[in-house]
Amino acid sequence: MFGMGKPRKDESLSSVIQPENTPxxxxxxxxxxxxxxxxxxAAKAARELDASRNAAAAIELIKAQEATKQHEAAAxxxxxxxxxxxxxxxxxxxxxxxARKTLEAQTAHDRQRAEYRDELDRKRxxxxxxAQKYMQE
Numbered sequence: 001m002f003g004m005g006k007p008r009k010d011e012s013l014s015s016v017i018q019p020e021n022t023p024x025x026x027x028x029x030x031x032x033x034x035x036x037x038x039x040x041x042a043a044k045a046a047r048e049l050d051a052s053r054n055a056a057a058a059i060e061l062i063k064a065q066e067a068t069k070q071h072e073a074a075a076x077x078x079x080x081x082x083x084x085x086x087x088x089x090x091x092x093x094x095x096x097x098x099a100r101k102t103l104e105a106q107t108a109h110d111r112q113r114a115e116y117r118d119e120l121d122r123k124r125x126x127x128x129x130x131a132q133k134y135m136q137e
Contacts, residue, residue, distance in 0.1 A: 049055055 049058060052058070
């Protein structure tokens with residue numbers, strides 16, 4: 001399964017790999033601090049799985065589970081992309097609404113300014129007419 005072929009039944013991982021400092025009962029008490037017991041258990045489990053008549057079914061099951069996980073991740077990614085697009089659209093709508101309100105306020109301000117100028121012009125004309133009448137009298 002792992003590219004090494006099937007090991008012999010009488011051969012264990014510990015007999016194949018002879019560490020210079022054999023591990024003691026305490027964890028990490030050798031020079032490197034590596035405890036090979038976990039690795040040996042994993043290798044034993046892999047050998048048992050390879051020797052099992054259900055190994056092919058187990059591998060197919062693992063592949064199907066991985067494919068399911070990938071599909072779920074892709075669906076989640078698509079959902080997040082859709083959410084991002086929705087947020088962007090909402091931001092654009094909000095900015096457009098703010099721009100519209102700003103434009104309306106600016107237009108109202110310009111209109112008020114124009115009305116005030118018109119009022120000042122009218123007062124100036126009335127004052128000039130009154131001044132001309134006064135000068136003529």
